[in-house]
Amino acid sequence: MSALHLDAVSIARGGRIVVQDATVSFRAGRLTAVIGPNGAGKSSLLEASAGLLPLDGGTIRLGDDALASLSRRTLARRRAYLPQRAGIEWPISVERVVALGLAPSLPSFGDLPAAMRARVDRALADHDLVGLRDRPATQLSGGEFARAMLARATVGDPELLIADEPTSGLDPRHAYDASRRLRALADAGCTVIVALHDLDLAANIADEVLAVKAGRVMAHGPAESILIAPILTDLYDIPAHVVGEGRATSIRFTGKL
Numbered sequence: 001m002s003a004l005h006l007d008a009v010s011i012a013r014g015g016r017i018v019v020q021d022a023t024v025s026f027r028a029g030r031l032t033a034v035i036g037p038n039g040a041g042k043s044s045l046l047e048a049s050a051g052l053l054p055l056d057g058g059t060i061r062l063g064d065d066a067l068a069s070l071s072r073r074t075l076a077r078r079r080a081y082l083p084q085r086a087g088i089e090w091p092i093s094v095e096r097v098v099a100l101g102l103a104p105s106l107p108s109f110g111d112l113p114a115a116m117r118a119r120v121d122r123a124l125a126d127h128d129l130v131g132l133r134d135r136p137a138t139q140l141s142g143g144e145f146a147r148a149m150l151a152r153a154t155v156g157d158p159e160l161l162i163a164d165e166p167t168s169g170l171d172p173r174h175a176y177d178a179s180r181r182l183r184a185l186a187d188a189g190c191t192v193i194v195a196l197h198d199l200d201l202a203a204n205i206a207d208e209v210l211a212v213k214a215g216r217v218m219a220h221g222p223a224e225s226i227l228i229a230p231i232l233t234d235l236y237d238i239p240a241h242v243v244g245e246g247r248a249t250s251i252r253f254t255g256k257l
């Protein structure tokens, strides 16, 4: 398993720098929550980390390999990326959507090997999709669709998983299941990077937190040293209150309404 290293990364979008001079290492076997206000640059940072957005400056390495030097197929095999607004354009069954996550590892011809069928079955079960396996993905509810997308991203047991708001739209039980699955991937050695607005969830599952504000890394470190009132108040420009500690941390914000 490999760490992901960003060195002085800058990203421009629409002619504007939206991420500036980000130097950060995401360690293998660790789950990092990327937090920050809307428009801070989290998605841009994740998309570039997945090798899907050109850099305006700096470099990104996956282990010893420059991300830009990897072929598309190798990259697709080694990392999985779940965008914030994933979409499916035509009616394809949930089972096939999930199986698409294995496409980079499939032999080019012939039937799906038995081991891969078993992986798809396991992913469907892990994400409570067994009863939906034959349904067109275009006919799922928002939360069901989000589960199918996460199953597709995780079915290949990637070395690096980058997920942008993966629990958004999930009910509490399914958010819990998804969080457990992300945690299990990290515990198995995967480098897991997840953008989250749910800070209680970040406290619950993250080893490390990367706080991004206005395109810059504001703070990065162990979750318990970043999810503290002064940093969060500064990050979101609203008074933060932190109750409890460790995985049971609960964060509230107050302001005059």
Ligand SMILES: Nc1ncnc2c1ncn2[C@@H]1O[C@H](COP(=O)(O)OP(=O)(O)OP(=O)(O)O)[C@@H](O)[C@H]1O
Residues within 6 Å of the ligand: 013, 014, 018, 036, 037, 038, 039, 040, 041, 042, 043, 044, 045, 084
């Ligand atoms: N395709 C694009 N073209 C031009 N500007 C963009 C594009 N995508 C994002 N931006 C801009 O880049 C900045 C960073 O956006 P980004 O989506 O990375 O933020 P974010 O932190 O993920 O926000 P959110 O929490 O709202 O998802 C924003 O100012 C946004 O308007």
